[in-house]
Amino acid sequence: MSRIGDENIVTSAASSRRRPESLPQLHSVGRPEKQTIWQDLGHTFKETFFPDDPLKSFKDQPASKKFVLGLRAVFPIFDWGRQYNLAKFKHDVIAGITIASLCIPQDIAYAKLAYLKPEYGLYSSFVPPLIYAFMGSSRDIAIGPVAVVSLLLGTLLSAVIDPDINPVEYTQLALTATFFCWLGFLVDFLSHAATVGFMAGAAITIGLQQLKGLLGIKKFTKDTDIISVLKSVFSQAEHGWNWQTIAIGVSFLILLLIAKYIGKKNKKLFWVPAMAPLTCVILSTLIVFVTRADKHGVQIVKHIDKGINPPSASKIFFTGPYLLKGIKIGAIAGVIALTEAVAIGRTFAAIKDYSIDGNKEMLALGSMNIVGSMTSCYVATGSFSRSAVNFMAGCQTAVSNIVMSMIVFLTLMVITPLFKFIPNAILAAIIISAVINLVDIGAVVLLWKIDKFDFIACMGAFFGVIFISVEIGILIAVCISFAKILLQVTRPRVALLGNLPGTTLYRNIQQYPAASTIPGALIVRVDSSIYFSNSNYVKDRTLRWLADEEELNKESNLPKIQYLIIDMSPVIDIDTSGIHALEDLNKSIQKREIRLHLANPGCVVMTKLHDSGFVDVVGQDNIHLTVGDAVRACNRKILEETA
């Protein structure tokens, strides 16, 4: 293979040395062939929704093959299932048992966060993981209810229907929201920064709410902001706290935290924190059962239904006033659920080097929740803590989810009645020890270091959640995230370029202090597409550079600026407002006898400049492939004029 780079410098330089005055232009600025509007729209649609071209493998295949391929595309299990073997199965069984032992106590606890009956948590760990195993593309994710989504659902739903007064309709609304949670999958609304802040805020909110269970308080606020919660806690300090409950709760919480610490210190002992919750549940339930502590004010689960998920399709509100509310709540919960699941999937996929197909994931997560809503499940997604355990336990495929699901099935069929003696305090302790991980101080520090704006978005979400409410926290985070994008588009940088000594390159003089400006020419680069929202700004900013530079030149007796060269490399698109701004700019500088040159406009920009006739206004000769070419052309003209 030839060393293209070096050779070409030589060629072009040699020719430029031989006839420097009439350097042949090897290439003019390209302009792609015009497409019809339908080709254009089709292309845009495909690029917008399918970065990965899902139908590619279907091309030129017979119908039967297409069916098989389609089946495999929707149900990846038919794809990876063919390579499945006993060795993998052994690993999956071990991982499945481990995550089942972790999920059963968590399910019961999280259902309470969503103000649902405890069995709904278990239901949601039975059906959705089964569906996901067939449709999902992650091998490591553990599906089921999660703390943050449960909190979010609980808050949003209880603002519409009081779960204590009207538990039946409340559950129906929860199922409706679950049915529609795929709506939240439609857009990437949340930045990483916003998610970090939101999760930390939600973790603290959830943790504080658990003081209710941990301290045995009976009357407790439904508001989630830190001030209401702390008021609730301390106003009950004298008579509301139950000391037996506190003894059980705090001692087991300490046990759980120690188990967590052991798992963190020695990765091989990951099963210690994984098994700890179930162990604590069993121990504490035995203690309560033996001492009958429930007669001394220790609150217990009391009632939990036996048997698997009852069908619930008929309970979903498809009409009536609650339909819209259900859709809205579902979409909000869906945003969080999807963000979490995809983040988990990608994290582990990157570690094991396989790829997660974004569209298939959405299909899988959406389908499992739609089916879930018809089988008495509430919103399920990927749980970070359980997925990590799944991974460390050596899971190979989504079969570990099937194993977990089967154990939950057996639990529902056989032993749920025994769960009624579980003290609420132990559930609170389990939740607290689970959500602690969601506060990721390291990530916040990194945000501060890397990107102050991201840090602000993170803090906005965090304080929004803990001081106002979870939904306001999300709203703040989304607004800040999008405001940043819009600000950047509305107020792009317009950089001054200079020549890097010894090269034909022109770079931002702020970034490269060695770069020197060219006498007689001003070179600017517009660092954004030019739209209506920034076109006037770009024009004004460029004229200001021009005025500044002319003043400087006057002070130091340098030649007058005769050429304005705009580097269009980062200008990907331009709209009609943008073209008008360029026209205005051109008129303004023409009056001052300054000529406009453009360098390196892209595909779309070039097409539009042609269609609008602006190419003829500037002159085809004044549009160059590189800034270097433009400077050369200007210098040649200056020489010709002085000669």
Added chain:
Amino acid sequence: MSRIGDENIVTSAASSRRRPESLPQLHSVGRPEKQTIWQDLGHTFKETFFPDDPLKSFKDQPASKKFVLGLRAVFPIFDWGRQYNLAKFKHDVIAGITIASLCIPQDIAYAKLAYLKPEYGLYSSFVPPLIYAFMGSSRDIAIGPVAVVSLLLGTLLSAVIDPDINPVEYTQLALTATFFCWLGFLVDFLSHAATVGFMAGAAITIGLQQLKGLLGIKKFTKDTDIISVLKSVFSQAEHGWNWQTIAIGVSFLILLLIAKYIGKKNKKLFWVPAMAPLTCVILSTLIVFVTRADKHGVQIVKHIDKGINPPSASKIFFTGPYLLKGIKIGAIAGVIALTEAVAIGRTFAAIKDYSIDGNKEMLALGSMNIVGSMTSCYVATGSFSRSAVNFMAGCQTAVSNIVMSMIVFLTLMVITPLFKFIPNAILAAIIISAVINLVDIGAVVLLWKIDKFDFIACMGAFFGVIFISVEIGILIAVCISFAKILLQVTRPRVALLGNLPGTTLYRNIQQYPAASTIPGALIVRVDSSIYFSNSNYVKDRTLRWLADEEELNKESNLPKIQYLIIDMSPVIDIDTSGIHALEDLNKSIQKREIRLHLANPGCVVMTKLHDSGFVDVVGQDNIHLTVGDAVRACNRKILEETA
């Protein structure tokens, strides 16, 4: 001046020929000095709000000088006034008289569009132009009420208070909206395309509404959509139409249109259409007065107050339920008013080559409306038709606005009572002939030709206005405009680059079909900043290019891809989600034994890549100044490995 471009090619090429294996790297990718967060914020704030650095001239000046400069900055009249002379004054007087004769009938007509009493139109042509003359920076704009803003105000205000039932509160709300219309100045919400569509839709809506006056219909809908209006017109066809009214209205409308045609054919006869409305008003009023046609069902203005603007500061709602509505309506009307005024100012400034200062214009337009709201004026802005007449009549400075204002003052003091015999039909005819210009079919055709998305935004606004309502039309236009920006940011292009034969340049192979890809390396360019909203898309799209290319290579037995080079030139900014995506991408390709190289990251990106430690992950040596450098480095490594 040395011919930097050519010489440097020679230098660098010569050195590269001598020792091609160890080409010295002249420059490494720059990383600007770290600024403190306050410096950073201060700089961002300044660049965001003041592209033109308004305080520049204040630097290093004594306090007295600063005061004078400040006075001149806020009141440009003290600046240009010093060069004012009699010759200019003569021109301004002629222009002022011309626009006064045009504005007086228009004012009365437009006030009716806003459901206000006719004298409010005249009030608004007295105070605001005076204020503007002192504060504004355009020399050609003619200030006063305009048709579209009047229609918009009328529609929005009458949805809150019925002007027939409660005219006093209605007027108060109009003044409140006027007081707050500066709020609409804050952001550039409307693209050129949206404005074109909105204006055309509003013009047709206004024109159709005038059928009421032109046909002498008494019962007429307040809805502005085309269907309600046409229903209103034809349901009254049998008994509601007044034939005397139609005779007067239609004949004068034809006269006005002929005058317009004359002015268009021969630019020197611009005064014909300018004087026509007043002439028609005088003639028709005389006819009505002589024939007492008002006794035969021809509707007339009936009542118009004599005397100048009464003070109205106490009438503005600064408290109560109408305050918020007033703010909202004011902001919406302000958006349109500002867009129109700034567009007019810039158009004429470009023709005469002076510059409009965006911030000063906002200050002037805002101040004149605040003062206006306290002196019984409603929202005033720049009128396109009157500004054009002003320009053609040879105005030199904003003094023509003062002259116009004085004539309106005299009119208010002396002759308003005579206006009571003006037939409504002539006002309708004047409005129709004025708004016809707002339908700019040429601009729509150009939009279709240049930018299909802009065309859609334009049509959205147009059909929104004529089929639903003016505010929905604006809303549709704003949404489409912003959706486009967000779509472009969410789904940026990821282009495949190839080498332009005979150069070291790498360009999009779609735009430059001559460009050829480099065996063993894939070069892509990300055409956008990388944010949370596109980071996963960029990653997936890049991996798809990689997969596509690897497949192609396999088919044609080309060497395996060993290097992925990302051209970061258009990547202006990156956030933490973006850095994570790069990290994931790097992990993915490392597993396939592909090395990542970056070319030409900018200031901000380089800083963030450093802070996040990603530079160390990729390796400082693998970040290059140009794609050419990156290719050279990769080729060298390939050679070393084969050697």
